[in-house]
Amino acid sequence: MKDRAARPPTLVIGVGNDYGGDDGVGLRVAREIGALGLDGLRVVTVAGDCTRLVGTWTREDRVFLVDAAFSSSVPGAIHRMEATDGPLPEEPLWRASTHSFGVAEAIELARALRQMPRRLVVYGVEGKTFTPGFGLSREVDRSVDRVVRRILEELRS
Amino acid sequence: MSARAKRGGRGRSVRVDYLARVEGEGGLAVRVKNGEVVDAKFKIFEPPRFFEAFLRGRDFTEAPDITARICGICPVAYQMSAVHAMENALGVRVDVALRALRRLLYCGEWMGSHGLHVFMLHAPDFLGYEDGIRMAKDHGEVVERGLRLKKVGNRIVSLLGGREIHPINVRVGGFYRVPARSELAPLEDDLRWAVEAAVETVRWTAGLPFPDLEQDYEFVSLRHPDEYPFNEGRLVSNRGLDISAGEFENAIEETHVRHSTSLQAAIRGRGPYFVGPLARVNLNFDRLSPLARGEAERAGLVPICRNPFKSIVARAVEILWAAEEALRIIGTYEAPEAPAVEVRPKAGTGFGLTEAPRGTLYHRYRLDEAGGIRDAVIVPPTSQNQRVIESDLRRFVQQNLHLADDDLRWRCEQVVRNYDPCISCSCHFLKLTVERES
Numbered sequence: 001m002k003d004r005a006a007r008p009p010t011l012v013i014g015v016g017n018d019y020g021g022d023d024g025v026g027l028r029v030a031r032e033i034g035a036l037g038l039d040g041l042r043v044v045t046v047a048g049d050c051t052r053l054v055g056t057w058t059r060e061d062r063v064f065l066v067d068a069a070f071s072s073s074v075p076g077a078i079h080r081m082e083a084t085d086g087p088l089p090e091e092p093l094w095r096a097s098t099h100s101f102g103v104a105e106a107i108e109l110a111r112a113l114r115q116m117p118r119r120l121v122v123y124g125v126e127g128k129t130f131t132p133g134f135g136l137s138r139e140v141d142r143s144v145d146r147v148v149r150r151i152l153e154e155l156r157s
Numbered sequence: 158m159s160a161r162a163k164r165g166g167r168g169r170s171v172r173v174d175y176l177a178r179v180e181g182e183g184g185l186a187v188r189v190k191n192g193e194v195v196d197a198k199f200k201i202f203e204p205p206r207f208f209e210a211f212l213r214g215r216d217f218t219e220a221p222d223i224t225a226r227i228c229g230i231c232p233v234a235y236q237m238s239a240v241h242a243m244e245n246a247l248g249v250r251v252d253v254a255l256r257a258l259r260r261l262l263y264c265g266e267w268m269g270s271h272g273l274h275v276f277m278l279h280a281p282d283f284l285g286y287e288d289g290i291r292m293a294k295d296h297g298e299v300v301e302r303g304l305r306l307k308k309v310g311n312r313i314v315s316l317l318g319g320r321e322i323h324p325i326n327v328r329v330g331g332f333y334r335v336p337a338r339s340e341l342a343p344l345e346d347d348l349r350w351a352v353e354a355a356v357e358t359v360r361w362t363a364g365l366p367f368p369d370l371e372q373d374y375e376f377v378s379l380r381h382p383d384e385y386p387f388n389e390g391r392l393v394s395n396r397g398l399d400i401s402a403g404e405f406e407n408a409i410e411e412t413h414v415r416h417s418t419s420l421q422a423a424i425r426g427r428g429p430y431f432v433g434p435l436a437r438v439n440l441n442f443d444r445l446s447p448l449a450r451g452e453a454e455r456a457g458l459v460p461i462c463r464n465p466f467k468s469i470v471a472r473a474v475e476i477l478w479a480a481e482e483a484l485r486i487i488g489t490y491e492a493p494e495a496p497a498v499e500v501r502p503k504a505g506t507g508f509g510l511t512e513a514p515r516g517t518l519y520h521r522y523r524l525d526e527a528g529g530i531r532d533a534v535i536v537p538p539t540s541q542n543q544r545v546i547e548s549d550l551r552r553f554v555q556q557n558l559h560l561a562d563d564d565l566r567w568r569c570e571q572v573v574r575n576y577d578p579c580i581s582c583s584c585h586f587l588k589l590t591v592e593r594e595s
Contacts, residue, residue: 048229048322049311051273054304101277105290112293113301 008062008118010155011042015050015067015103022075022127022140026066029123029147041155053106054115061117064151067103068140069124076139078147079124083107088122121154123147171554171566178278178288178574185569186416187554197551199543199573201417212533217243217502217524218329224520224535225323228579230273233266233314234513236327237388238520238535243329245402246507246524249500254493255331256388257486261341262317262327263387263511264483268310268351270514271434271472271479274577275362276303279469282571283365299361302354306476309347313483316340331497341487348484355477356452362473363456368568370553371463374545375424376436379512385444385478386437388511393440394430395461402508405519411536422541429544432516433576434471435462449478465549465575472577502528513538515577539578546576 014030017023027045034043046052057063069079081088088104103122110116125147128137136144169189176183182203188196208227215223220239225232237259244250251259276299277289286292293300311321317336318324326332379386380393392400392408400408411420424430439460442450453459453474458467502524509520516538523531549572557565 051277051304051307052311055308108290109293109300112290113297 009042009058009060010040010062011044011057011064011117012151013053013056013063013065014043014045015047015053015065017047019132019134021129021131021133021135022125022137023068023130024134025068025125025127025136025140025144025147028136028144029066029125029151032144032148033151036152038155050101050103050106051109053103054110054113057110057115057117057120059115059117062119063117064121064123064154065103066123066125066147066151068127068130070127070130073126074139075126075128075137076143077126078143078150079126080150081122081124083120083122084116084118087111123151169558169562171562171569173566173570176570176573178281178570183573183578185550185573187550187569189554189558192558194551194555197547197554198416199546199550201419201543203418205418209533209535212522212530215530217247217522217528217530220520220522220530220533221327221329222323222325225327227535227537229322230270231266231513231515231579232323233262233318233327234511234518235520235535236324237263237511238509238513238518239522240327240329240509241388241511242402242507242509242520242522243524244500244507245509246505246522247329247500247503247528248505249330249498251331251498252493254491255335255497257490258317258332258335258493260387261483261486261490262314262324264479264486265310265313265317267479267514268476268483269307269314270310270577271476272303272307272310274514275358275469275472275476276300276307279472279571279574279577280362280365282567282574283367283466283469302357306351306354306358306480309344309351309480312347313344316344328497330500331493331495333496335492335496337492338490341490345484345487348480348487351480352448352477352484355473355480356448359452359456359470359473359477362470363458365469367464367466368553368557368571370465370549370556370572372465372545372548372552374463374465375427375430376439376461377424377430377432377541378437378440378517379510380440381444383444385441385446385482386512390510392510392517394424395440396427398424402510402519405508405510405536406521406534409519409536409541411540417543419540419543420536421543422536423544429548430541431465431545432538432541433468434475434514434516435465435468436516437512438462438471438474445474445478446481448481449474452477465572468575468577502526515539515579516541537579539576542576542578546573546578549575 014026016026171187184200186198221236224235224239281292315321319326377394379390381390442460458470504526506523519536521534
């Protein structure tokens with residue numbers, strides 16, 4: 001295991017909306033990781049306005065970002081993508097926003113401004129329902145622990 | 158987004174089925190026949206949201222929180238129009254300190270909303286970029302400045318409103334909690350930076366290439382005896398309109414057209430009118446701070462400016478003024494003794510007019526004895542600007558038929574984006590007709 005002092009600073013970001021059904025999964029994962037109180041780990045939640053992502057990390061950070069996804073996959077499916085060196089793929093799609101600025105756009109804006117972190121990994125959890133309301137669907141709720149475990153494994157590596 | 162421009166026979170059409178870089182879902186369609194524009198439509202197809210309907214039966218205290226959900230960019234505007242309308246109905250007046258805090262909250266919203274629009278949604282048009290991300294590659298410093306200005310505004314809303322989106326700290330009578338002076342003080346450094354950054358922004362926007370378009374608009378906004386307007390004042394225009402909030406529905410009529418799920422507004426007996434930052438600057442130029450006024454003059458923005466493309470300069474001037482106003486309020490702030498004044502329910506009708514980032518926002522509520530909402534009317538600025546947008550499209554296309562189709566389409570989108578339309582806000586009304594055919 002690498003010496004703790006040599007590990008890059010690490011940031012976990014949960015993006016979403018608690019009142020948008022499965023759109024809250026990113027926030028839930030971030031809160032669960034934050035509750036562990038791990039040394040040297042910053043946890044941030046971003047609800048709604050993804051332009052806030054720009055400037056949330058530094059160029060030295062290793063970043064894990066979690067958000068809901070909506071594509072043709074099975075609800076609860078976990079997508080993992082590297083965004084350090086190139087844009088997120090078109091599939092899975094991120095939350096549609098009437099304000100036209102989601103996670104994918106925010107990452108490309110940071111890239112255009114030369115403000116990318118050292119490493120950026122994006123986890124998307126396939127949502128089932130995004131209708132207004134509080135609480136995750138059963139399928140997505142079951143995936144929360146799996147995403148948390150996978151991120152913790154990556155943190156240890 | 159699909160966009161088409163086609164020529165056929167002696168006709169030509171410019172159509173955008175789904176506008177980019179506007180909030181909400183809308184399109185445009187212009188038809189030209191024998192060299193004359195015969196039709197111009199700003200099409201809003203976002204589904205109606207029925208806020209006026211489900212406010213019925215709710216308590217008056219709920220109006221600020223419910224109406225805030227109409228918009229994620231301008232929730233403060235809805236909260237301000239709601240509380241002022243309710244306080245008008247209930248005979249309540251907040252004290253000087255609470256009034257100042259409301260203005261501070263609005264400063265934050267203007268900075269956040271204008272910051273987003275100027276840099277990410279509108280500036281790309283002037284510089285030939287498809288979007289703000291592409292623009293950021295070549296104009297990184299400018300975009301970073303814009304994002305930081307927006308963040309300063311968002312920080313004010315978050316601190317004072319309790320949350321950045323859909324603030325939770327606003328209520329009829331004041332706030333649920335007011336900050337101590339020490340909580341506001343950390344904003345001062347950011348705001349001092351924001352003033353300088355906003356000056357640069359005004360100067361930068363002044364140098365953008367502005368297409369030619371001028372019309373003899375009727376500009377409408379609030380006007381206050383002493384201040385650049387936020388929450389109070391009479392509704393005035395450059396053609397003699399001068400009314401109170403209570404006279405709004407006598408002077409303004411709303412109609413439904415097939416191609417829009419938002420009601421369109423007009424001044425009775427006169428026609429379309431223009432609300433928003435350009436209208437405010439035109440009608441309240443003397444109420445700007447000396448610095449904001451000086452920078453506006455230097456930018457060539459003096460009353461009456463009739464080129465809607467220069468709305469981007471007006472927004473930049475308002476970012477500057479709002480940063481200065483926020484500094485002034487924080488500099489003289491003393492926490493009020495109570496976060497709110499006492500409010501007692503009673504029957505009545507109340508009217509509120511405040512200046513949302515995009516223009517004048519009207520609320521009217523009728524209350525019963527217990528303070529329950531019997532009915533509500535909400536007229537957002539984008540609803541009010543629909544007809545003048547169509548008028549601009551008509552005029553602009555007529556003057557620019559020589560442009561190639563793709564360029565003409567792009568410019569038409571820019572014409573719409575001059576108004577920073579908030580389409581989701583405009584689709585609020587209840588008009589439901591059921592026709593049953595046997």
